[in-house]
Amino acid sequence: MVSLQENGKHECGGFLVSENFVMSAAHCWKKMIFILPLIHFFTCVYHSVRSVACTLHYSITVILFQLEKPVQRSRTVEWIAIPKTNKDVEANTICSVAGWGKIAFEGPYSSRLLEADVSVIETETCKRDWGNYFSESNMMCAGSDCTCLLQGDSGGPLVCNNTAVGVIAFYEKTCINPPRPYGYTKISAFLPWIEKIMGKIK
Incomplete structure (x- = not known):
């Protein structure tokens, strides 16, 4: 990191x-x-x-x-390794994210690297939730009920099976029941x- x-x-x-x-x-x-x-x-x-x-x-x-x-x-x-092919990661694969982003929307940045497990989300769910903003060819979604990404986390990797497959790119500005999943740029694209x-x- x-x-x-x-x-x-x-x-x-x-x-x-x-x-x-x-x-x-x-x-x-x-x-x-x-x-x-x-x-x-x-x-x-x-x-x-x-x-x-x-x-x-x-x-x-x-x-x-x-x-x-x-x-x-x-x-x-x-x-860290990056993908060698453009094969997508299967939905429900458990991956990890990490960052020193804010620990609350109006709070300070974390002084310690925080890590969390997330699950890759079906492409159709991402397309439904993000609408025209979502590009299937170069984006993917992942998240969990207890993971929160905020300002300062952008740019970190989405790591699946010891390979960085995504870059943290977009998210809701709230950690309380975020209405849409977290979005990542597909490195393979x-x-x-x-x-x-x-x-x-x-």
């Missing part, structure tokens, strides 16, 4: 996908100057960004930050672009 920060303050989540690249939600890019590889607390060294690449596909996109210096693997720092960028940027 990675914290994207502005002026030393957490703003969005992200995650290492290689020693050189961090993936996040595209709407998190503005003014994000430094990135911290973290596990639970804000205790690691800042990494500056060398370059940024962003997809342009409707309003739901992913972004890749290239780091100035490669991140070294350690006991607490590792990058952007594989050709991801491979092009990660291969082209040195």
Whole structure:
């Protein structure tokens, strides 16, 4: 997990996908100057960004930050696998999400990385609940009755079977009986672009 920060303050989540690249939600890019590889607390060294690449596909996109210096693997720092094919994750698969987002709608950001299990939701349910906003080709939904995503959680990964399959993208601004499931950008929908960028940027 990675914290994207502005002026030393957490703003969005992200995650290492290689020693050189961090993936996040595209709407998190503005003014994000430094990135911290973290596990639970804000205790690691800042990494500056060398370059940024962003997809342009409707309003739901992913972004890749290239780091100035490669991140070294350690006991607490590792990058996560992303899909190798565009096969969808089956509904009801148990996955996980994590972030340092707000612990209440008007509350502070969490100082500790919070994690939760969520279940992948049927595509038809997502389409019904989100209407025209939902694009089956590049979005998916997942959630649970006891999971709450709020400001600051955007950009974090949806991890299924040790693979990051989605990026936290959109959600209701309430944790009390949210009327619609949480939405994620499908990483697999952007594989050709991801491979092009990660291969082209040195």
